[in-house]
Amino acid sequence: MTEELRDEQLLARLAAALDASNPLPESVVEAAKATFTWRTIDAELASLVFDSAAEELAGVRNAEATRQMTFRTPGVEIELVVVSETSRRLVGQLVPPQTAEVTLHHEDDTRVAQSDSLGRFTFHDVPTGSVRLTCKLADDDAATVQTEWTII
Amino acid sequence: MRWPQSRQQMPTSEVSFPVMTETPVAELLVAAGAGSQEAWNTLVDRYGRLVWSVVRGFRFDAATAADVSQTVWLRLVEHCDRIRNPEGLASWLATTARNESIRASRRLARAIPTEFSVEVADDTAPPLDERILDDEQLQEVLGAFGEMSPKCREILELLCTDPPLDYEAISDILGMPIGSIGPTRSRCIDRLRRLLERR
Numbered sequence: 001m002t003e004e005l006r007d008e009q010l011l012a013r014l015a016a017a018l019d020a021s022n023p024l025p026e027s028v029v030e031a032a033k034a035t036f037t038w039r040t041i042d043a044e045l046a047s048l049v050f051d052s053a054a055e056e057l058a059g060v061r062n063a064e065a066t067r068q069m070t071f072r073t074p075g076v077e078i079e080l081v082v083v084s085e086t087s088r089r090l091v092g093q094l095v096p097p098q099t100a101e102v103t104l105h106h107e108d109d110t111r112v113a114q115s116d117s118l119g120r121f122t123f124h125d126v127p128t129g130s131v132r133l134t135c136k137l138a139d140d141d142a143a144t145v146q147t148e149w150t151i152i
Numbered sequence: 153m154r155w156p157q158s159r160q161q162m163p164t165s166e167v168s169f170p171v172m173t174e175t176p177v178a179e180l181l182v183a184a185g186a187g188s189q190e191a192w193n194t195l196v197d198r199y200g201r202l203v204w205s206v207v208r209g210f211r212f213d214a215a216t217a218a219d220v221s222q223t224v225w226l227r228l229v230e231h232c233d234r235i236r237n238p239e240g241l242a243s244w245l246a247t248t249a250r251n252e253s254i255r256a257s258r259r260l261a262r263a264i265p266t267e268f269s270v271e272v273a274d275d276t277a278p279p280l281d282e283r284i285l286d287d288e289q290l291q292e293v294l295g296a297f298g299e300m301s302p303k304c305r306e307i308l309e310l311l312c313t314d315p316p317l318d319y320e321a322i323s324d325i326l327g328m329p330i331g332s333i334g335p336t337r338s339r340c341i342d343r344l345r346r347l348l349e350r351r
Contacts, residue, residue: 005348007341014344015312017293024204028218032200032225036184036192039229053259054251067259130223149226151219151256 043134043146046071046078051150071133071147078133078145082152088126090152094119094135101136128152178238185233192232196225199245202313206249209309210257220256224249243321246310250325296347304340311337 005013050070067082077095082088094100097119104111104123107130115121115135133147175194183191200221207220227248235241297305310322323330 005345007338010341010345011308011312013289013293014297014308015314017290017297018205018208018309018312019201020290021294022208024201025214025218028204028221029196029200031218031222032196032203033189033193035222035225035229036189038226039187045230051255054255130219130226148230149223151223151252151259
């Protein structure tokens with residue numbers, strides 16, 4: 001490449017090279033389109049407002065640490081701890097404490113747990129991947145709160 | 153990762169949506185929010201490469217990259233009727249992709265690799281557009297790019313997305329003053345040019 005390339009030409013070449021070296025896989029496109037069928041509008045969305053995995057400084061983590069996350073709607077918070085020991089556990093608590101039917105969605109798998117009067121619930125042997133929790137609250141006219149999808 | 157159609161949580165409505173190449177993004181978001189799978193597919197077709205190019209910059213393995221991309225689209229599914237500034241969707245997607253990538257790389261308990269792979273994808277990759285680059289040029293560009301600083305690589309990757317991101321978006325994504333984007337762009341492109349000339 002001896003000729004002097006204009007900036008735009010060089011960027012175009014770079015874009016083509018990056019695309020050629022790692023093109024968008026068709027399977028990723030299909031999966032992205034399929035996410036639409038997971039749309040829900042009847043539940044209140046709890047946003048991820050704290051994630052210890054996002055707070056730690058690179059290189060200052062401890063490998064076996066538990067990961068803490070907080071999801072929040074105006075009315076309720078879901079505190080979640082991912083405990084990775086021999087197997088992966090999700091330990092959660094609803095704040096304010098309340099009983100609820102908590103469903104863990106994990107790809108094509110769902111599991112249901114009941115939170116106790118302190119709002120606590122646990123899921124055992126949870127594989128890695130994208131998960132979301134749906135909580136049918138017992139106290140609040142059976143309102144449903146759903147967390148954002150999060151990779152654990 | 154499989155996302156079977158059978159676990160449908162909400163029926164997709166029968167809203168019909170005319171597919172046009174230049175449908176404004178605001179209309180696509182409204183239609184998707186109203187239940188149009190077609191509008192959603194158009195959004196994915198239009199912005200899938202953008203999301204992928206941001207995630208790709210983090211050099212994940214294929215499965216992790218697919219997971220991160222998927223999470224970005226799941227976020228948009230949840231937010232498509234709440235995006236306050238539809239014209240900023242490209243910026244929103246790129247920012248979300250970058251945040252999810254950073255989160256994933258920290259979760260994987262490893263730093264972002266500084267080594268840049270110059271391996272070209274296998275034969276299943278779409279054929280290279282011969283009019284832009286031949287194989288030799290491709291290797292030259294990737295090799296030179298791999299010698300650059302992570303900062304230059306990141307900004308150049310964001311500068312050559314499809315659709316393109318404007319300086320304001322890149323400024324937001326990288327937390328850099330908007331006035332420094334242009335000079336950094338020039339400096340990094342000059343550096344890439346010099347690395348290529350040396351080859």
